[in-house]
Amino acid sequence: MAFDEQEFQKTLTYLSDDAPETVLADLEAIRQFDQGQEEHLAREPGGCGWYLLVCFVCFIGAYVTAIIAAGTASSSLEALAVMLLLVSGAAFALMVWNIIRSVKFSRIPVFDLDNRRYELATGLVRLAGADMGADQPLAMQVDFREHTHEDHLQRRGKVGHWNAEFYVDQWLQLEGRLVDGTKFTIRLIEKQQERSRTKRGASGKLKTKEKTKISSEAIVSLKFKGKRYPRAAEQSATIEQYLKLPQWTTLKSVDASGSQLTLRSTTRASWTAGAAEPTEGDSTCDGVQWVAMMLLSLYAMLHASK
Template identity: 30%
Template sequence: MPLDLAAFQKTQVYQRRATVAEVLEDLHALDPRSQRAPESLSTHASRQTDGMGRLGKGLLLAAGVCIGVLLLVPLDQKGGVFALLLFFGSFMGLGGVLALIASWVGGRPPMEVSSSLLEERFVDPYEQQRRLLLATLLQRFQLDLLDDTPVDVTLDLSSSLDPSKRVHLGSYGTGIREEDFANPWLSLQGRLADGTRLHLSVVDVARMFQRTKDLPRKVKTRSKRRGVSLIQVALRVKPERHPGLAALEKRARDAVRLPHGATLKRVRVAEDRVELRVLLDEDWVAQAPDPSQVLPDKARKADAPKPDASRTATMMLLSLCQVLNHSSSQAQPGNVRSTS
């Protein structure tokens, strides 16, 4: 089923079962910069240049009328009116020329850098990072997924503080209000080449505090937000291929390797599945820049690096694959699956 942009714009939820290539194509189409920015910028520029062109032509026409009137005035009657018409005619003629020049300059295509900067204003940061995270994970997992097998994707680009995401509302003390939000905005399911079922999900959890004080002449309100992102990666297998898997929980915990900013929350191992849950600070980025490509002066000025969500999810998957690799090697000595 093709992408329905009109339906997506109403709900801000993308849900589809399709191949990785089709989902990546849809993600590109969902980017507001590819939808609205070029059209909006070109339309706005066209309106400006058309308006300046009409203004310039109008001023030149008015200047021509003034000159025509001056030519019709007899020489013996030229006085204050003549000087006034001459002044206005010259002024409008100069203004018309400048307006035409401005319309010609404005009609030229803008520089690429300026265009890209203007396009950024159409994109909310969290929307861009969510799309980029899903696209990055699909590209990384594509080689491990079964060829041409569809994946099930649900991507919610609405705000985590949307009233529909509120799970708790309460108040305590004097003028203190507390709201809890839970936003399960990403779900990705697919089958790996060896038959293992992959399920990855991300849930944003946020808490808003609002404190109100009644002062003599005004009401003062202060708000504070705390939030985390919960990433879950689970692999489901056939028990006969991985005997003794349920007894490897300690090994699974020891095998976990996580990048900066990620905190292990839970490890679950059963006879038919392994699962990891990890917490990330809510200011994560989909893909952190390569430190070798950051200039030294900018690195000194930059704050602590933000958590890399795509790297976290990738390392979670590799950690789980190591546990499955150990379990399968016990069943079939010498048969060790690569986790690279």
């Protein structure tokens, strides 16, 4: 089914269970939609202050010039007064037109999507699709709503002297089956704390301070066939020796249970998605590379257990 833009605007959530090529086409449509929204925002009408100022100055100038012209019977001053009146009228008309544009603009819903979400989703679909059958479906869900959406609020509480709101946003889930029969699940979670506190300063005025703390968590699970990897249970005891993660991430947990491996890691770094091939000394934090290294770490253990 083709990407439904109108339905997407209602939910800001993308759901799919199609072949990788179809999912990539949908994500490209979302990218184009977001670019269109950004262009729309760039065309937002400016304020009317300058139009009002020009209108006022020209009108006063025309009035004063007309009085002087009447006293001196100067035709050139009369012409100048008429010209100033015309400029004043034009400025007034532009001001009214700008107000009408602003009203129309405010009635059109505008969505500013987080570019990283569709860029990371695109990178992961390409990554997984390279080891999947062409017609093998990918189950994907991407939530483009704000981190602070009410559905993501977990609780309110205190952190020291700060009032805090805790948000947990599981915004991406991707599931599929690789060519060797291994099933994979990839999840991305954004955790956010909105902190604020109000206190009276030395001047006696109340001041409110606010700050935000954000962390990202990636969870990768592989469910494999025991016959294909008969020594997996034995190798799982030393699974950490196979782990290779980006330096800007932190290992949270590794779980080996039966025929399933689950790796969780977190970061507080500000990451991008789909960055170019890193060069020596490059400090870019690439989300696609992050998840790819988690997958490779788990597969390194599986290959050792054949």
